[in-house]
Amino acid sequence: MIVDSIKNIEKYDGVNIKASEILKFVKKAEEANLKDGRYEILGEDLFAMIQTYETKPEGECRFETHNKYIDVQYIREGKEVMDYKLREKLTVTEDLSETKDVIFYEDAEDYTRTVIEAGSFALFLPHDGHKPGIECGKIDTVKKIVFKIKTA
Incomplete structure (x- = not known):
């Protein structure tokens, strides 16, 4: 698991997460105020x-x-707790x-x-168990982009 500001995502390109494509999509999503749904990038x-x-x-x-995909979970608005094991x-x-490429535990x-607060992301590799969406002291509305990057 890696947690950092979205501004620093390009530092993790060695993990093969296609950071430049993620940043382009984040900018597009914010400028165009894209609605909830799935968006093809590559x-x-x-x-x-x-x-x-x-x-x-x-x-x-x-x-x-997830076996087939790496998750990059970027919080646009709000905040949530994520557990890791x-x-x-x-x-x-x-x-x-x-x-559905998901295993529950x-x-x-x-x-x-x-x-994880607005402007930050969490990166989960296939061996990273994660539990997202947990309230942080109180219920909050979260706007998130989950990027799914196919593993090699």
Whole structure:
């Protein structure tokens, strides 16, 4: 897991996240005020999902991982808590990897918790278990862009 300001995303190009394409899309999304939905950037190699939602209590969120895609979750407005734990230390409850590229896990102990605020992103590789969308003291409306980058 990497957490940083969107301004610094190009520093992580060595992780093969197509940072320049992400930054172009962020600028386009903000200038054009793009609506929620899926947007192709580089076909199935890189696409974005714009989302608006309310954060939830921790107990209503689940740990997840993805096999085919790296997640870059960029918060445009609001803030949320995201929990992190290595996949190998989690117990699978639902495997939808073949149809939806997501695996869900039991809740865990001894995880890392971070607050992601507007202007920041969290990067999750396939081995990074993550639980996004958690309220930070109170329910908040979050506007987010989740970039999905196909792994090699």
